[in-house]
Amino acid sequence: MEKEKKIEYIKEKGISKLVLEHENHKLERNKQLEHYEDVMYQCGKCGTCRTIFKEAGWERVCPSGEFGGFEAFYLGGKNLLTWGITSGQIKWTEYLAKIFYQCSVCLACTQQCQIPEIHHYAGEWLMAMREEAVRLGFGPMSEQKRYTEHIMKENNPYLEKHENRLDWLPSNIKQSPDAKLLYFVGCTTSYREQNVAIATAEILNSLQIEFKILKDEYCCGSPVYMTGQTQKAKKIAEKNIEIFKDSGIEKIITSCAGCYRTLKDTYPKKFGLDHGIEVIHLPEFLLDKLNSGTLKFNNQINMKITYHDPCHIGRHMGIYETPREILKKIPGIELVEMIRNRHNAWCCGSGGGVRSAFKDLSAFAANERIEEAKKTSAKAIVSCCPFCLNQFKTHIKNNEIKAFDISELVRKVI
Ligand code: SF4
Ligand code: SF4
Numbered sequence: 241m242e243k244e245k246k247i248e249y250i251k252e253k254g255i256s257k258l259v260l261e262h263e264n265h266k267l268e269r270n271k272q273l274e275h276y277e278d279v280m281y282q283c284g285k286c287g288t289c290r291t292i293f294k295e296a297g298w299e300r301v302c303p304s305g306e307f308g309g310f311e312a313f314y315l316g317g318k319n320l321l322t323w324g325i326t327s328g329q330i331k332w333t334e335y336l337a338k339i340f341y342q343c344s345v346c347l348a349c350t351q352q353c354q355i356p357e358i359h360h361y362a363g364e365w366l367m368a369m370r371e372e373a374v375r376l377g378f379g380p381m382s383e384q385k386r387y388t389e390h391i392m393k394e395n396n397p398y399l400e401k402h403e404n405r406l407d408w409l410p411s412n413i414k415q416s417p418d419a420k421l422l423y424f425v426g427c428t429t430s431y432r433e434q435n436v437a438i439a440t441a442e443i444l445n446s447l448q449i450e451f452k453i454l455k456d457e458y459c460c461g462s463p464v465y466m467t468g469q470t471q472k473a474k475k476i477a478e479k480n481i482e483i484f485k486d487s488g489i490e491k492i493i494t495s496c497a498g499c500y501r502t503l504k505d506t507y508p509k510k511f512g513l514d515h516g517i518e519v520i521h522l523p524e525f526l527l528d529k530l531n532s533g534t535l536k537f538n539n540q541i542n543m544k545i546t547y548h549d550p551c552h553i554g555r556h557m558g559i560y561e562t563p564r565e566i567l568k569k570i571p572g573i574e575l576v577e578m579i580r581n582r583h584n585a586w587c588c589g590s591g592g593g594v595r596s597a598f599k600d601l602s603a604f605a606a607n608e609r610i611e612e613a614k615k616t617s618a619k620a621i622v623s624c625c626p627f628c629l630n631q632f633k634t635h636i637k638n639n640e641i642k643a644f645d646i647s648e649l650v651r652k653v654i
Contacts, residue, residue, distance in 0.1 A: 370468025408434035550625035
């Protein structure tokens with residue numbers, strides 16, 4: 241579409257503003273890079289995206305920028321580089337691609353920026369730059385290529401065998417083969433945080449909910465999509481949807497933040513695969529059952545805890561209060577907040593392919609979050625994402641604080 245540009249004088253502010261008579265004024269999500277080319281230039285290089293805007297003492301928010309130590313790694317720099325690419329002023333290089341991959345796509349930066357287009361859409365062009373890197377052969381990073389190859393062969397990124405995916409499943413878990421409700425376990429839970437899978441299945445059994453687990457569950461495709469490999473991820477999604485439909489699934493519960501975002505949001509909105517299956521995250525299901533009186537807490541846990549907002553549930557999907565409401569209802573639990581919470585939460589450093597390709601950055605982010613949690617004097621960090629949980633358990637030293645998934649705590653008190 242032809243772009244018309246005009247200058248508009250804004251009398252009340254005494255300034256002139258370039259107005260783009262273009263579809264950019266009704267920007268859409270999940271588009272390719274050129275869709276955003278006339279908006280990322282609006283970055284004023286103010287640096288506000290580095291720290292929490294106004295609130296909480298200007299604490300820092302960007303693991304990529306703090307670790308990289310240079311403007312290019314913050315959102316302002318990434319906007320400028322993206323503008324340079326779309327306007328043809330700079331060219332792709334391996335190092336440029338690395339800057340965009342050395343970012344967990346946590347979106348904490350976008351929450352701070354007060355420019356509406358950047359605030360609402362910068363996450364889209366951070367992803368679109370990864371897609372473009374893949375298209376031009378500069379991405380993904382070699383470790384991400386390796387796990388993608390494994391996903392295409394063995395359906396998980398952990399270099400594990402597909403046939404071992406259900407090794408976690410105890411024989412006492414009761415499933416209903418004809419159930420229309422699926423518990424989608426996910427790769428991290430199946431292979432690395434089996435306690436979460438067991439707790440979730442036991443909670444469902446204790447509520448006498450009819451559900452099933454797929455014998456042949458495959459990766460949801462999130463690690464592939466988040467590294468810019470959209471076409472490959474879409475193929476995975478198509479295969480999964482076919483299996484869901486063949487199995488008569490009408491509703492999916494998942495205990496994984498990444499699977500939830502992918503199944504609920506990415507499949508229909510990015511891939512255009514409107515599967516029509518209801519997808520809910522375990523905490524939403526649990527709170528619903530608590531509020532209706534079906535789920536009751538009969539025991540107590542005397543512990544001070546702090547809650548870590550997973551990026552894929554928080555900023556990516558806007559769920560902040562549901563897990564907190566559950567935690568506050570557990571008898572004996574005292575919930576204290578870290579300084580950076582909800583939309584300002586510091587990322588654990590595992591997402592966006594960072595944990596596999598940039599181990600030092602990933603460890604830096606995790607350690608900073610663990611230190612922040614310790615400052616609250618909480619005895620445990622609780623989250624509702626197995627990837628965050630695994631990240632914390634990997635980096636907590638000397639048992640100085642514990643890490644739990646919300647399902648594990650709920651399982652203990654029912
Ligand atoms: S992205 Fe937003 S907050 Fe960051 S430098 Fe640009 S205008 Fe400022
Ligand atoms: S998405 Fe997260 S890591 Fe990436 S630039 Fe923004 S705050 Fe930094």
